[in-house]
Amino acid sequence: MGHPVNVGVVGCGFIFTQYCQSIERLPELRLTAVADLDLERAREAVRPYAGVDVLSVAELMADPRIDVVLNLTIPAAHAEIALQAIAAGKDIYCEKPLAATATDAARVLRAAADAGVRVGCAPDTVLGTGTQTARKAIDDGLIGRPVAATATMMTPGHESWHPHPDFYYAPGGGPLLDMGPYYITSLVTLLGPVTTVIGAAGRTRAKRTIGSGPRRGEEIPVLVDTHVTGVLTHASGALSTLVMSFEGAATSAPNIEVHGERGSLVVPDPNHFDGPVLLARVGEEGWRTLPATAGYVEAGRGVGLADLATTPAGQESRAGGALGYHVLDVMESLLSSAHSGTAVTIASTCERPRPVALPPAER
Known part of the structure; x- marks a missing residue:
């Protein structure tokens, strides 16, 4: 694409650090902003990463800089966050599973197809x-x-x-x-x-x-x-x-x-x-x-997100x-x-x- 894709992360729990370590090493990706229900946890999580903004979920979804939302919330919230990202016109990559139920996962895919955005899902x-x-x-x-x-x-x-x-x-x-x-x-x-x-x-x-x-x-x-x-x-x-x-x-x-x-x-x-x-x-x-x-x-969690970012439009990414x-x-x-x-x-x-x-x- 010629430039890094700006990543906004929702959810700063245990697996957040593993993803961030990979994002730092992947030239296709740039960690831009994070959001969490616990803003203090979010601030602590991004302390090692300079220049990363801590936002509310609504602010992150509305931020025009964000190209793709990395959804690291609990499974019960996966579909809700994915649908918000899709409504904002952003690509979405979810930690597994794609949603808590297959019914909710189907809703996410339908919404993404209607909006013309891409969906990826761990594991990668x-x-x-x-x-x-x-x-x-x-x-x-x-x-x-x-x-x-x-x-x-x-x-x-x-x-x-x-x-x-x-x-x-x-x-x-x-x-x-x-x-x-x-x-x-x-x-x-x-x-x-x-x-x-x-x-x-x-x-x-x-x-x-x-x-x-x-x-x-x-x-x-x-x-x-x-x-x-x-x-x-x-x-x-x-x-x-x-x-x-x-x-x-x-x-x-x-x-x-x-x-x-x-x-x-x-x-x-x-x-x-x-x-x-x-x-x-x-x-x-x-x-x-x-x-x-x-x-x-020497891959780490997040390589599937990079694969999504570099997959040509109209083609399913490998962790799609x-x-x-x-x-x-x-x-x-x-x-x-x-x-x-x-x-x-x-x-x-x-x-x-x-x-x-x-x-x-x-x-």
């Missing part, structure tokens, strides 16, 4: 060298036609370390909606969109005990499923088995494996941008580590709104299937995101 971790190298291995035919994948996230729950874990166990929380966006976004990046799902889910305890901080020992109610599993059928014909759980002490299973007719891949943790990609091929002994062959190098909506639709449908006991057809779809080439200097 899949744009790093980890998932992108695995994707290139698939596209290059190293495992033959993909037929299956597994995706596993197993922890005992966040109450052991988080001082205020209530929202993880309230509606809109749980292991699927908390961590599922990373895993399902990676599966769609690797194998394409999902057409049907069938799931099962449950919970073992009615209460959880906070293990750290000033509320240590306090019991909180569990109002959501804490173990969710299911099978995702991709439009390509591949089947992905998903396990998202707050019910296990640990697991030795890889975060993601992809199996093809001629080989298998171990894909790095989709919550990170990089990591080793392992390949085993039929007729060869053991696993070998692939060199990084694709993806943004259609992908974020599809992933949310898949998760809601999986929970619906788990509760009904029947398969659910996914109403939405999206294009498999464009690959990220390795920069010439890294090849």
Whole structure:
């Protein structure tokens, strides 16, 4: 575009610093202003960043300097803030999920289309060298036609370390909606969109005990499923088995494996941008580590925002709104299937995101 895109951030919570560290390193972006319900928190958050204005949300939306709004509010406020930005004629990039519900996410996309502005959505971790190298291995035919994948996230729950874990166990929380966006976004990046799902889910305890901080020992109610599993059928014909759980002490299973007719891949943790990609091929002994062959190098949270800023008009960015909506639709449908006991057809779809080439200097 020839000049940095001016970014206005709404929400100065924990993840704000991670985004700002990336924005400082990305020449495509300039941090211009921030807003938060707690103005003192906003002032403290931008103290390390010179020349950044602290505004009210209304002031930020009305500021003609702001090109794109980075929405780092809580999920329940994602749609409201996105719709305000769209009404102000600004592009919007949301931390995951795109909205609290697929219905609200659809409203955001419709409003953006009517206004002629663009929507992006985290996670952008899949744009790093980890998932992108695995994707290139698939596209290059190293495992033959993909037929299956597994995706596993197993922890005992966040109450052991988080001082205020209530929202993880309230509606809109749980292991699927908390961590599922990373895993399902990676599966769609690797194998394409999902057409049907069938799931099962449950919970073992009615209460959880906070293990750290000033509320240590306090019991909180569990109002959501804490173990969710299911099978995702991709439009390509591949089947992905998903396990998202707050019910296990640990697991030795890889975060993601992809199996093809001629080989298998171990894909790095989709919550990170990089990591080793392992390949085993039929007729060869053991696993070998692939060199990084694709993806943004040394990426951090915010690279998806930069990708949005540099994507030509009329073209969907790699971490685009259609992908974020599809992933949310898949998760809601999986929970619906788990509760009904029947398969659910996914109403939405999206294009498999464009690959990220390795920069010439890294090849």
